[in-house]
Amino acid sequence: xxxxxxxxxxxxxxxxxxxxxxxxxxxxxxxxxxxxxxxxxxxxxxxxxxxxxxxxxxxxxxxxxxxxxxxxxxxxxxxxxxxxxxxxxxxxxxxxxxxxxxxxxxxxxxxxxxxxxxxxxxxxxxxxxxxxxxxxxxxxxxxxxxxxxxxxxxxxxxxxxxxxxxxxxxxxxxxxxxxxxxxxxxxxxxxxxxxxxx
Amino acid sequence: xxxxxxxxxxxxxxxxxxxxxxxxxxxxxxxxxxxxxxxxxxxxxxxxxxxxxxxxxxxxxxxxxxxxxxxxxxxxxxxxxxxxxxxxxxxxxxxxxxxxxxxxxxxxxxxxxxxxxxxxxxxxxxxxxxxxxxxxxxxxxxxxxxxxxxxxxxxxxxxxxxxxxxxxxxxxxxxxxxxxxxxxxxxxxxxxxxxxxx
Ligand SMILES: [Zn+2]
Ligand SMILES: [Zn+2]
Numbered sequence: 001x002x003x004x005x006x007x008x009x010x011x012x013x014x015x016x017x018x019x020x021x022x023x024x025x026x027x028x029x030x031x032x033x034x035x036x037x038x039x040x041x042x043x044x045x046x047x048x049x050x051x052x053x054x055x056x057x058x059x060x061x062x063x064x065x066x067x068x069x070x071x072x073x074x075x076x077x078x079x080x081x082x083x084x085x086x087x088x089x090x091x092x093x094x095x096x097x098x099x100x101x102x103x104x105x106x107x108x109x110x111x112x113x114x115x116x117x118x119x120x121x122x123x124x125x126x127x128x129x130x131x132x133x134x135x136x137x138x139x140x141x142x143x144x145x146x147x148x149x150x151x152x153x154x155x156x157x158x159x160x161x162x163x164x165x166x167x168x169x170x171x172x173x174x175x176x177x178x179x180x181x182x183x184x185x186x187x188x189x190x191x192x193x194x195x196x197x198x
Numbered sequence: 199x200x201x202x203x204x205x206x207x208x209x210x211x212x213x214x215x216x217x218x219x220x221x222x223x224x225x226x227x228x229x230x231x232x233x234x235x236x237x238x239x240x241x242x243x244x245x246x247x248x249x250x251x252x253x254x255x256x257x258x259x260x261x262x263x264x265x266x267x268x269x270x271x272x273x274x275x276x277x278x279x280x281x282x283x284x285x286x287x288x289x290x291x292x293x294x295x296x297x298x299x300x301x302x303x304x305x306x307x308x309x310x311x312x313x314x315x316x317x318x319x320x321x322x323x324x325x326x327x328x329x330x331x332x333x334x335x336x337x338x339x340x341x342x343x344x345x346x347x348x349x350x351x352x353x354x355x356x357x358x359x360x361x362x363x364x365x366x367x368x369x370x371x372x373x374x375x376x377x378x379x380x381x382x383x384x385x386x387x388x389x390x391x392x393x394x395x396x
Contacts, residue, residue, distance in 0.1 A: 006244075006247055006250075006251040006252050009248065014244075016241060017230075027217075030261075032248075039214030039215075040245045042214060044243075046207045046212075047238045047242030050207065052204075054205055054231055063231060
């Protein structure tokens with residue numbers, strides 16, 4: 001059996017990236033070698049360095065280079081509120097709204113039984129320990145509003161409610177600025193069911 | 199100015215890959231860190247190793263770990279024939295047809311004035327030196343049959359013909375197995391103009 005050449009190793013390695021098949025990986029390797037060797041150097045160093053430096057926050061599970069991330073170390077936060085999100089990107093979106101001052105728990109995924117993603121893959125044990133620390137009073141579920149995100153929210157809700165926690169979910173409804181003509185019927189139906197007194 | 203975190207460095211580095219924007223780069227970094235740290239290790243090592251080991255063949259310009267690539271070192275080849283291709287992938291396609299036993303020159307690109315890709319970027323000086331070594335008698339242009347590939351073939355053809363070389367181009371026509379009903383009119387027109395006696 002012939003061992004892989006350095007070029008074949010580069011192409012095989014790039015195929016480990018999500019969404020990159022053999023054709024893209026080949027194109028990427030050729031591009032880096034011919035037109036951007038500095039970029040290849042950056043990628044190589046950033047991978048090795050990232051693996052050494054980055055791990056999961058002991059409290060909220062997001063990526064950090066410290067034992068606890070900056071948010072968990074922020075003494076201005078309301079420690080009675082815990083918001084559960086699927087990813088660091090989702091946490092960032094919520095932070096940018098400036099409407100939430102509690103802490104977070106980042107699942108790093110969502111339940112997807114068909115893909116073999118079960119409760120242990122979204123760190124449910126760690127979430128239960130975190131949410132039942134005696135300080136957290138309310139858990140706000142901010143998983144996505146697609147099928148898997150909803151199923152994940154439902155599962156976490158059932159798991160935490162039996163432990164005596166108050167569990168809430170982000171409201172659904174017509175987006176701000178939304179014109180009914182262009183909003184999908186399912187969203188309008190939900191907004192009708194969840195209508196509020198004015 | 200705050201320096202980039204190790205995570206931000208990973209994301210910035212992955213953006214150097216062609217076709218990868220900020221969203222994909224972020225998704226890739228999260229995926230590697232959370233689900234495939236071994237893959238990140240492979241990518242890091244393959245990049246650093248590839249940069250050390252891989253360079254351009256002194257004769258045909260393709261990627262190799264030696265001074266001359268395997269094809270250029272193959273003594274069974276017809277040294278009077280030189281086939282010009284855009285990329286190592288294109289060379290591989292021609293090799294798989296088993297119809298060509300000459301040598302190659304790999305441009306590693308094609309002329310594209312709008313993108314700032316000029317003759318020096320496709321190693322035209324190296325090609326001229328290679329083609330005028332006194333051994334090469336015919337240069338077969340096998341650049342792609344799109345606008346940029348055709349323009350590249352035309353430019354190279356003019357450059358080499360004035361130096362007394364016989365220059366040819368892969369034939370165009372109806373693909374093998376092609377049904378006229380499903381072939382585009384431009385291809386049929388070309389096949390009509392290039393029709394051969396039977
Ligand atoms: Zn944290
Ligand atoms: Zn060669």
